[in-house]
Amino acid sequence: MxxxxxxxxxxxxxxxxxxxxxxxxxxxxxxxxxxxxxxxxxxxxxxxxxxxxxxxxxxxxxxxxxxxxxxxxxxxxxxxxxxxxxxxxxxxxxxxxxxxxxxxxxxxxxxxxxxxxxxxxxxxxxxxxxxxxxxxxxxxxxxxLKLSQKTDLSVMLAVFDYGHQDKSDNQLNEKIGSTVTKLLHNFGIVRNYGPHGLQLAYVGAGRIDLFVQEDIDTYNWIAGLLIAKEAGADLLTTTGEPWKWGSESLLVASKRTIEKYLEIKSTI
Structure with a gap:
């Protein structure tokens, strides 16, 4: 450039x-x-x-x-x-x-x-x-681009995604299932919409309120990550740590929406 x-x-x-x-x-x-x-x-x-x-x-x-x-x-x-x-x-x-x-x-x-x-x-x-x-x-x-300004989880759209690696012996399927269950119990709308990068761009555009994935998928994320970040989204792992190249999970949303999600995730 x-x-x-x-x-x-x-x-x-x-x-x-x-x-x-x-x-x-x-x-x-x-x-x-x-x-x-x-x-x-x-x-x-x-x-x-x-x-x-x-x-x-x-x-x-x-x-x-x-x-x-x-x-x-x-x-x-x-x-x-x-x-x-x-x-x-x-x-x-x-x-x-x-x-x-x-x-x-x-x-x-x-x-x-x-x-x-x-x-x-x-x-x-x-x-x-x-x-x-x-x-x-x-x-x-x-x-x-601007992030969604919603504060009510009942009208928020949350999306989950998953990668292509073998999940047969690392309990990833169970972790993904638990994540989806918490989304269904707490967010008004839950979807999975194919292309990872576009979903992350939609976070930046305010069309999607929260993106979460429990396994590594760097190549599918990377284009959308910069777009979401530059629109103001926080990029974290699902444990609340700052996302970095090679992180095993991804959580992207506005700061306040992430705070609500992590509070939900910490409950049994």
Missing amino acids: QNKTNIQVILDAVRKIGDAFLKEYKQNPIPQSMDELLKQLDDIDDKCLTSLKKDLSLEFPDTPWHIGDEFDTDSQRSPARQDEYWLCDAMDGAIQYLQHIAGWTINLVLVRQGKPALSVIYDPLAGEMFWAIDGEGAFMNSKL
Whole structure:
């Protein structure tokens, strides 16, 4: 990110590939086998990365690229060693895309010194571009984002999510179940809505009041985390500690909503 004029270059590159996918949305048959599914997922990755690399190569000729593999738990525990690099989740919600369901986005993050410096989440179906620059605010298209101002849990929307790692021998399913139960008992509306990054951006936009996840999912979170933070949200773990790269859980909301949630969580 050499200067502010490059922000538009980045937004244009993300919008271009997102709109290209939109033109093909629902045009291909829904995959009926694992081989078909994996082939179409690989095709999405290849198409997305080829387009982004081409469009950003002139402005960022020396910036390397990393693919955020959410199935690789160990790689999510720390950032890459480069001072600056692109971290790309080619399509967050690719399964929804292939199933002809809404809820898929193009996510791109510029990581600098181990922290997101700029992030973009583009929802082509809604025509909404969420983006943020560290220390400079968060936006949807050109509108400055603001958190929800609700104080009554009965009208709040809480969302929960989960990652792809093996949960068979670490009691994660039980922990997730307990979390969902507490949400259902205390929040007026509880949902799970597919793409993690977009849900976090929705926290920043005031559309979602609280996001909680009990397992590590750094690559799926990272684009949305900067957007939520720059809109004013607190980023913590579910035990109330400050979130950092590699944390095993995530809790995102306004400060007062988090305080209420942690009080609820501490009750038996």
